[in-house]
Structures are given as C-alpha cells and as structure tokens.
Amino acid sequence: MIEKILNTINSPKELRLLKQEALPQLAKELRAFIINIVATKEGHLGASLGVVELTIALHYVFNTPNDSIIWDVGHQAYGHKILTGRKNNFHTNRQLGGISGFPKRDESIYDAFGVGHASTSISAALGMALASKLKGDTEKQHVAIIGDASIAGGMAFEGLNHAGVTDANLLVVLNDNAIGIDPSVGALKMYLTNVKKGTQKRNNIIKALNFDYSGPIDGHDMEGLISELKRLKKIKGPKFLHIITTKGKGLKQAEADQVKYHAPGKFDSLTGDIIPKTACMLPKYQDVFGHTILELAKTNAHIVGITPAMPTGSSLKFMMDAMPDRAFDVGIAEQHAVTLAAGMATQGLIPFCNIYSTFLQRAYDQIIHDVALQNLPVIFCLDRAGLVGEDGATHHGVFDLSYLRCIPHLIIFAPRNEIELRNIMYTAQLGLNQPIAIRYPRGRGVTIDWRQSFSKIEIGKGVTLKKGNTLAVLSIGTMAQYVSEAVLNLNVSHYDMRFVKPLDETLLHDIFKTHKTIITVEDNSIIGGFGSAILEFAAKHNYRNTIKTLGIPDVFIEHGSVDELQKDIGLDVEGLEKFFGLFL
Template sequence: MATKEGHLGASLGVVELTIAIHYVFNTPIDQLIWDVGHQAYGHKILTGRKDVFHTNRQLGGISGFPKRSESEFDTFGVGHSSTSISAALGMAIASKLKGEDKHHIAVIGDASIASGMAFEGLNHAGVTDANVLVILNDNAIGIDPSVGALKQYLTNVKKSTQKRNNIIEALNFDYSGPIDGHNLNKIISELERLKTIKGPKLLHIITTKGKGLKQAEADQVKYHAPGKFNAKTGDLEITSSKVLPPKYQDVFGYTLVELAKQNKKIVGITPAMPTGSSLKYMMDEIPERAFDVGIAEQHAVTLAAGMATQGLVPFCNIYSTFLQRAYDQIIHDVAIQNLPVIFCLDRSGLVGEDGATHHGVFDLSYLRCIPNLIIFVPRNEVELRNIMYTAQLGLDHPIAIRYPRGRGEMIDWKQSFSRIEIGKAVQLKKGNDLAVLSIGTMAKQVSEASFDLDISHYDMRFVKPLDENILHTIFKTHSKVITVEDNSVKGAFGSAILEFAAIHNYKNTIQVIGIPDRFIEHGSVKELHELTGLDGISLSKQIKALLRKSPLD
C-alpha cells in the first residue's frame, strides 16, 4: 500500500469485520460480496493473495477490486457502488432454487446504501425469504463525507435519538445493531447469532475509516487513496515544490467558480465526488449553488434537467464511467427535451490503476448516437476553459465535455476566455497525402509521433457535430486518413469519420486507432497507452506504415 498506492482508509476500517466474516462463515461456499470493493484489501490478503499483494493495481498484478476471474473468494466483480445487495439477493434466490443451504453476505457502506439501486435491492429482498445478510458498514464517509437524509437518520440511530420507525425493519428486514465494528468478539458473536436466522437481515456496525493509522483517521478524505506514504510513520510523501501544470479536474473546478461569480444562473452538481471532481471549490465559495447529491447519478442528471427547465445553467460533473449509470436519464430527461445541461465528464479515456471498471473509454460511443447532444473534447486546459465559458453563454442543445484524469501540459492556463464556434475543428499542422485527425489530449501523442513527418494534423474538437466543411477539404486533398482517440474503436469518433466517408462516397484509405474492442485491465496510464498502441512511439510506427503504403496495396 505504501509503495503501490490504492484505497487505504476503507480497508483499514473493516479489518475486524473481514476477519470475523471469514471466521464465522464458510467462504467461498458462503458467498461474500463487497460493495464497491474499496475495502477488500484485507479480504484479498486472507484469501490466498498475501504473497502477491505487492502486485496490487500493477500491470499484470492483482486487481484493486474484487474480481471473479482472480479468486473463487471474489464472488462478484465490483468497482461501482450499490450493487452488492442486488447481487447477493440474486445469488440467494439461485441457491434456494437449486436446493442449496448457504449464506449470502453483502457488505455495503452508509454512502452506497443511499443509492437508488441499493434501495431497489432492499425493497425486493424484503418480500422474499432469501437467506441474505446485509452488513451496513457505517462510518459516515464514502470518498467524501456522506450526505442526505439517510445519513442524518443513521446519525440519529447511532445517537439513540431515533426511537421509532426503524426504516430497515419497515422493509421487513431483521435489524440488529448498531454495534462497534472494531470489537472483534462482539462482531463474531452477532454473526454467529445471525447465522441461525432465516430470511433477510441487516447488521448495522459502526466503524472508523482509516482505523489504526492516526493520519488516516484524522484526514479520511485524503487517506481514502493517499498515494505513496511512509510505511513506518504513515506520513505522505512530500511532493516536489516545482510548479506543475494543473489537474484537469482543478481547471474545471476553478473555472466554474470564476464563471459562477459572473453568471448567477450557474449551478454545480456532483454525485458524491466533490473532491474528485473539484466541485469542492464552488461548494466552499458558493455553497448555495453547489450540490453533492450522494451516489445517485440518475438523480443528478434529472435534477440538472429540472433546473434547466427553470432557466438555471447546470454543470453536471460525473466521471465518464459513472455516467453510464444514468444513460436513460440522459436520453429521456435531457436530450428528448433538448435541455441545455452541461455535462462535464471527468476521468475520460484510460485512467490507470483502477482498471476496467473505471476506464472512461465508452462515453463517445454511448453518447454519439443521442440526438440533440453536442460532444466536445478539449485538447488542453485553455480549450476546457473556453468551452465551459461558451456553454454557459447559452446553447440550443445539451453538451458533453469529456476530459482526462491527471495533469495537463500548460503552466499559463488561466487565460482570458474566448468563445468557441460549435462544430469547428482546427488544423495544427499542414502536410501532404496523409491527414491525422485526433480528438482531445491525443493531439499531444500525435504531435510527438509526427513532428518530423510530412503529414497534416487536425484537432477535430467536436465529435458531434462534426466539422463537415473541413472534412470535405481533408478527404479531397489527402489520399489517406488516420483517426486517433482514447475511446473504444467501436462506434465513436473513428466510426463517425467512416460514416462521413461512406455517406459522401469517399474512397480514401482510412485507419481507425483507439482502444481495442476488449476490456483493458489495470496499469499506469503510460503502460496502458503503450499496451493499446496510443503512445507516441506506437503511433509513429502506425503513421509511417500508412505513409509507405501505396493506395493500391
């Protein structure tokens, strides 16, 4: 953990619970499902992966999340929240149908249980006799502090001020607790008792995230995934004092505050990721117009739609991979009504060590087919600022702005705003015969790959609408075209260019470069770019190969 990074605080908080579950239950015959999986490191160490745990989240090593193909003890693969109750219930119903006598345990946090999907699972389980045990790990924090009325309810339960109307019992669960989640003997005793009770039941335990490491207990947000730290002292590594380009999330966060001070109609929305999205800056400075809605992506999107109907300018910031959970709401509640919601998709492209569940490599594909939706991919920090500025001035359609995890490349990024023309591409380099069309930060790799090559390079910027005027010019003046994107090659930017060529009967040679049609595992972004052929060296080889190729080959 100290040297390989990862999710520290959550796993420290469930050490006693992890030991107790594996002691009391006959895993993996009895099936244990961890919600999200942030807290499953102890589980992995206890279930045969101690000797390889040093490979955690490394390319070719074990995953940072439970993964069915990795161990029979990982009964359900996870990475996003609030799936554990539904999965455990599905397993329990299957066991009953097969005549099996086994237990099914779902461990879910107080932030995750507030999600709609968790309540759907509770609602169904409560009218079955399925042998399901839900363990509510209540520490009042997910990645950021938990929010909402349910959080307040659980706080009242812990303080013994909630005397009546137990919400869990009202859903036909056998409720027990709250108990101390760090008292190993107490947990074991209660789990042994619950083993004898049939049907749906819920054990409410109180834990401290980061338990046992004073720094992690004191700063639970920072130590959720703290990066590298001193294994002996627990202190974080001191970062360089060198001035670095900003993180894209911070460009979003600071720019939003700047714009919101000028435009009183702007509001910010995030589903439980104020720190990760940097909406926290607006929450600090303009709290009445910044909303953390909890782990509720569907609600976040429709909330933004409702605000847009009343003339507000909602910036709805959701990680690319999490927005998939609100697909119906994007179509039905935003796009069909053509409401000018501004979606800011953080963590697009390959995100690194979190792996397949977190890579944002499908957004261009799943968004491009939606009518009325504009899709913009900024090449750098200034482009991100300018499209945010342009969008809040008023658009006739909703817009999705997707940008990557990590730092940009500009120190002098906070420049005066300028308006971006919707659907307008830019030419970065003029050459002959071969044109490379890139989207977003892939422009940097293309520039590195082709600095000494006689090619044209275009930053298309908009995946929808395409700049058809410049495309006609490109196809008429270049015999070969390469498209480059950090999205799946299926159905995204390259596919849009192929469609354009087919519609207009262009016969140019076209090569589509992007994420291969498979799930990409965990590793550093640099390693994964090399693995998928998106690094500068790989792109250079592919460009040179097409340059050498005759049109008749």
C-alpha cells in the same frame, strides 16, 4: 521470535482453525501488512483499514467460498484479498500484470462478484440467494457489505425493496463510518447519525422493509462481531446488521484526515506522513474545471454545479465552499444527478453536471429521456475520460463517445488542453439551446499559464495543427498531444477535430479531397466512437480514401499506469509514429 499469525494464513480454512482469542492479534498484523504495502505501492487505504475486524469475522464465521461474500465498490477488500490466498502477491496490487485493486471473479473463487462501482452488492447478493433457493440449497449464506455512502444509491434501495418481500437467505451488513471518498451526505446519513446518537428509533426504516434489524454495534469489537454474525447465521430470511467503524482505523493520520487517506499515494508506513510528489506547475484538469466554474458562476448567477458524491475528485469542492447554495453533492446517485440537472434547466438555470465518464454510464436513460429528448441545455462535464490507470477496467472512461454519439441534440466536445476546456465551459454558459457533453482526462494538463481570458468557441469547428501531404491524422481531445509529438518529424497533416458531434463537415470535405489516407486517433472504444463517425461521414459522401481507426480495442483494458496501457495498445508516441510511418 514468535511467528506472525498472518504468516500461517493462506486461506480462510487456516483462519477458521485459529482460536477466537488469537483474532485481535491477527487484526493487528493484517493492518500492519496493508499499511506497509500500500505505503510504497499506493492504492486505497482508509476503507480497508476500517473493516479489518469485519473481514476476519466474516471469513471466520462463514464457510467461504461456499458462502458468498459480496463487497460493495471494493475499496475495502484488501484484507479480504490478503486472507484469501493473495498475500504473497499483494505487492502487485493495481500494477500492470498484478492483481486488481477490486474484487474480480476470474482472480479468485473467494471474489463472489466483480465490483468497482457503488450500490451493486445487495442486488447481486439477493440474486445469488434466490438462485440458491431455486436450486434447493437452503444452507448457503449470502452476505453483502455496503457502506453508508453506497446504500444511499438508488439501486441499493431497489435491492432492499425486493429482498424484503422474499425469504432469501441474505445478510446485509451496513458498514457505517459516515464517509465514502468524501463525507456522506443526505437525509439517510442524518438518520444514521441520529441512530448512533440514540435520538432516533433504531430500526424503523429497515424494519419497514421487512428486514430483521440488529445494531448498531461496534465494528472493531471482534468478539461482539463474531457473536452477532453467528446468531444471524441461524436466522432465515433477509437480515440487516448495522456496524459502526472508523475509516483509516489503526493509522492516526488516516483516522484524522479520512478524505486524504482514502487513497493517499506513497506515505511513510511508520509515521503515516504522506511523501510529497515532485512539484509540478501543470494543473490537473479537474482543478481547471473547479476553478473555472467558480469564476464563471461569480459573473453568471444562473450557474449551478452538481456532482454525485465526488466533490473533491471533480474539484466542485471549490464552488461548494464559496457558494454552498449553488453547488450540490447529491450522493452516489448518478441518475438523480442528471434528472435534477434537467429539472433545473427547465427553470432557466445553467447546470454543470460533473460526473466521471465511467459513472455517467449509470444514468444513460436519464441522459436520453430526461435531457436530450426534451433538448434541455444541461452541461455534462465528464471527468476521467479515457484510460485512467491503476483502477482498471471498472474505471476507464473509454465508452462515452460511443454511448453518447447516437443521442440526438447532444453536442460532444473534447478539449485538447486546459485552455480549450475553459473556453468550452465559457461558451456553454453563454446560452446554448441544447445539451453538451465535455470530456477530459484524469491527471495533469500541458499548459502552465492556463488562466487566460475566455474566448468563445464556434460549435462544430475543428482546427488545423499541422499541414502535410498525402496522410492526414484526425485526433480528438488530449490525444492531440501524443499525435503532435509523433508527427513532429513526419510529412503528415494533423487536425484536432474538437467536436465529435457535430462534426466539422466543411473541414472534413477539404481533408478527404486533399489526402489519400485518413487516420483517426482517440482514447475511446474504436467501436462506435470518433473513428466510426468519420467512417460514417465517408460512406455518406461516397469517399473512397483509405481510412484507419486507432483507439481502445474491443476488450476490457486492465490496470496499470496510463503510460504502460497506452504503450500496450499502441497509443503512445512511439506506437503512433510507427503506425503513421506505414502509410508514408
């Protein structure tokens, strides 16, 4: 039996020793390796399958790790990881204690830049290229690989704009497959489509930015790729290579349904069929949002929905399908999404701006300057708040309470279940005269019969879930379910505060006067979060109760299942019960 070529590759050094005619076979083996592992271990599939030839060609032509390869987002970097010394532990990908699902500088010298969010590669690669020039290294190469969805992000344009007036040794490779997680949108996407069809002059945008443009070429033609990369390697200054690829290449189902196979879960590696998960009647929070905004929009003509490139993940897709003129996918452009919502609000519309917690960080100035400062009633729906699991540190939504709580005018609400989410959405569209942020987690809720009649929530009012004696536990959001289970057999009071801002001060005064010890529980950073708000309240009113805060510690939490991560930091039921017991 002939030994597989991939078995002989432990680093790009071995790869570069191969004859070029052996590379298509290596590509076939690399695809099969990715498919077989992801089929059982799960992860991001389609993006990595689409760039197998590009990945091999880059490491074959460029002298990595001395030459820098920077992947945008990193969904597509599995092949890169396998070829750069992580083949034997690739099966630990995204698992607790295993390798990260994204490029990470402290994981490998071949990961030139840590990524997880979109549109960063060009700026980072340009920074490296300018640094090399300042250090007198004129031979070092710097390559940014960016998708057609990510290049539409504003930061990518900022990087292109700057690079075009430098003589930096930078190559931007546009991996054009017409899809990100969902299909790409916008005028730039239309332009690229017309370039591929031959109805648009190929290089007018890129040439205008002073880049040496080449393409579009077939991104699955190994010989053509290598030839063009070798040519571009000799050209000084900013260069731009436009390649056309198919996301999911090599797995029929992944090519046919690129949205589903972006991260398909477990599937049969031979047939490609997705293995159904055990049926669960409990809804996903994102679907509760998606169905509820559509329900509300049918009776309130002023409601509009906005998402930056996540219509499926946020479930705004339901409204986009039913009311395409009132639901907007603006592409990977969080800053634009927020200010677009602000503009709509000035005209009497009621914008629900749905952005994942970790991505809203990218639009911080717009929240302050364009929304809160003008006190515009934008409704922010922060999906994926708290720990999100296997995507790890780049995707955990554990900072939003801290970075939002200091902003004047902004209401902050965290529902403990699906019914509360529906009711706060209903309340917000009734006519709030200020902005509100509603945060909720990834995954499923706790209520089967969640489609209940709406009821209005009084702003700034918490609720009592359990009465005890000297110890009071104050929770926020869906952490309530873990606390409720932990205090089931304890003589402890439990309050769901619901609002981080404004706090229910009437309830808090009563709590502080009737309990010796107060413990706060949140799935946000302890620093600056809900617990900090309670400490500030106590200081303001000269309370001397014992106050303990539980939440995300002052470290970046790595990847693993949510249950594993919560247990690791003591936010699971067992950890909470043990901690509460210390004060009884």
